[in-house]
Amino acid sequence: MYKVKLLLVFIFSTLNAQISQIKYSLETKYIEVPLDHFAYIEEPNVFQLRYLINAEHYDEMGPIFIYTGGKGDISVQAQNAGFMFDIASTFKALLVFIEHRYYGESLPFGDTSFSSLKHLKYLSTSQALADVAYVTKYLKTTFSEIEELQPTVVVFGESYGGMLAAWLRMKYPYLVTGTIASSAPIFDFPGLTECNTFYEKITDVYNKYGGQKCVEMIQRGWDIIAAALSKKKIGKDVLSELKICSKIESTKDVEKVLNWLQNILVTLAMANYNYPTNLYTPLPAYPVKVFCEKLTPYNEINNNSFIHHYSRALDFYTNYTGNNLCNNINYINEDLTEFAWNYQKCTELISPRCSTENDMFVTKPWNYEKYAHDCNARFGVKNVRPDWATLAYGGEDLKYYSNIVFSNGDMEPWLTSSVVDNITNSIFSINIPDTTNQVDLRQYNPADNNYVTETRNFHIRTIMQWLDGEN
């Protein structure tokens, strides 16, 4: 039913070599979990879920630290959650990283997991949460049948995985003592966040780290690039500058190129750490700054030279290997991770997005009908449910819950759809100045600013309090 190329999923399983040679040692395990936790179905009714463990510092009196995997391969995510390894010895904790169903190796139907709605339909947040609850219960019960003797569990997660970590505590509080949810935009749903805020925040990031001139050039650039690509006969130089693999034959193709560029700019903002990282691709410190510093020296903006400069300024991202022959701008080559993620974005995780004159992107309204129509066309999903996540997880009304820390970089794109205020005396929010996504859950780095260090210390103290409360 769906066309997906089986590409190699993520190859970046190490932290950037410039920082550290450490590769965290993890043992791979599999557990049989129900395919559908909420129904009794005919076979196959179970599948193998992957999880990774590290017991290096574990002592039987210690807690279990569970990481709720989000989008992507769990082994990549585990290698980027260095904070958990950094504090494992302090707590004598067992580290467990649970892969999200339909990502990495946790494919319920193997190679055909993405072949039709019949196989894909078990991909949902409720099922994923129940998986984690199931594995958590299994791990606790492995130690003792008696609840009082079972280890305490603290949950960690980042981004979408952070949302799951928070929801786990909200929906299954008796299983886990508390959650550290880093950069978890749990308000990124219709009615909770205005559609314009995401791109405005990214524009802020470029303003702060790249300067106003960079923002202006990006803003003016869209028309120039679109015009160059829309010409009946596109100059070979324009195409070769952008290194697009496919032909540009329609306005839709032009739009694809603009989307592709926009996604790169968004990614640079997401990965705008103050030290080199290898989260998406290998990137230098402050990639937004790097890009803008390459782009802004050129004052002469005409089609050819602008596109040349723009394209070269992005080379450190698009051609970091030096061997990239051309850039693919088509959906069809998305990897399985992106495919699964787009399915989730088309079903439950509906995040309204629009661009206005207040941001640096091409102005575009939020059109839910078109969005739903496209999702239907793509996945055959007839009942896109924009309100489900809010119904299931309670929207902004968090006062009934406890023991969750929401931490965010104050320069991260999703800040405006995250929890940025303390809600109760045990639902905390920390906004970490001058940082982007999920920095606090990364490994200690000499370049970390004081706020990051303080945030991590806060996490440690909070976890200690949670554990004390259980004893």
Add this chain to the structure above:
Amino acid sequence: MYKVKLLLVFIFSTLNAQISQIKYSLETKYIEVPLDHFAYIEEPNVFQLRYLINAEHYDEMGPIFIYTGGKGDISVQAQNAGFMFDIASTFKALLVFIEHRYYGESLPFGDTSFSSLKHLKYLSTSQALADVAYVTKYLKTTFSEIEELQPTVVVFGESYGGMLAAWLRMKYPYLVTGTIASSAPIFDFPGLTECNTFYEKITDVYNKYGGQKCVEMIQRGWDIIAAALSKKKIGKDVLSELKICSKIESTKDVEKVLNWLQNILVTLAMANYNYPTNLYTPLPAYPVKVFCEKLTPYNEINNNSFIHHYSRALDFYTNYTGNNLCNNINYINEDLTEFAWNYQKCTELISPRCSTENDMFVTKPWNYEKYAHDCNARFGVKNVRPDWATLAYGGEDLKYYSNIVFSNGDMEPWLTSSVVDNITNSIFSINIPDTTNQVDLRQYNPADNNYVTETRNFHIRTIMQWLDGEN
């Protein structure tokens, strides 16, 4: 796949005429709800759920009182939840009774809802709770898009419906302010309640209301009845005394008769109100007492006369119309309600039961393997999950929740698997002396004892506090 006779489901839609002629007026509504809340499925992906409303005393400033339907037709349940009608004017409340999927008219696949696992599989507590959440949200949103302006919701439920009402507050606290859960045995799962407690409690009820001699006669009776039925040639008189419709040809048939009798004795204990009711069939006040008073005068216990007396003592139950020609002891004639319920008992709602020498029933151990095997044979359910309810709803660990009143009759069969202690300063338990199931949610009755009245007053005060807390 399954053999079910389409019998008329419950005909008892009125309170017993001896008490009152009141028939509560209710408007019938239907709402389209997702068939599978946790997946995106191909069509049909929705069905019509029934709910009943009464707006007689409603004022737009008032709350919504929602009744979470349990096993059975919602119109029958609504007519037996008179307490909600009794207090509607005090609170100016809108009353809404939501039918449970797969019961009454809320059949996702109409006549074929029970035809195969493919259609039955959407019957689960998680789906049912999501239905109620969905309808609740819809009702609130109908009043205003703005959350702060939406009416407050209080939930009521009894027995299984009471479990759902409690779980609704636990899983969706932002939707509902509090729950009155009457006779809700939320601990009736493996590992939470000992298998012997249920029949011991019933024996207590017979001891208290029928006397020790009655219990002894029942205890001795099983062997006598079994022996009479097991004879190669069963005397016509024995068969005609018991009025069994089908032939007794095997030990399995004998077991069926004993089960049938046991179920009647259980039902009498469940319905052992101190005034006449019409919940299961029309019954007099204290049916346990009535039965025992008819049984115990006979001291001479030999096969024929004992069975004669036993059978006649039950006539007020088995032949209340005076027209019952014979008693059906086979599964095959269960109505759809019982069929759906047995499916639930075979999938999620696993309640261990055993009889020992401490109760008045035939000694029988709890044999989970046999139970699971029988469920598989009957419904094709391969993955009976005895631990799911505890995983999903947290077992005995209720300290994270708030605003639930658990009320129980201290002489009700399920008392030992219910919440009988206050858990926190907002999770209360009330044990109502000298009463059986769900009495507090029934209509006011002059025969109510003071404890029942006090319990209802407690409910009223508690609801007032909840509503005050919201304003």
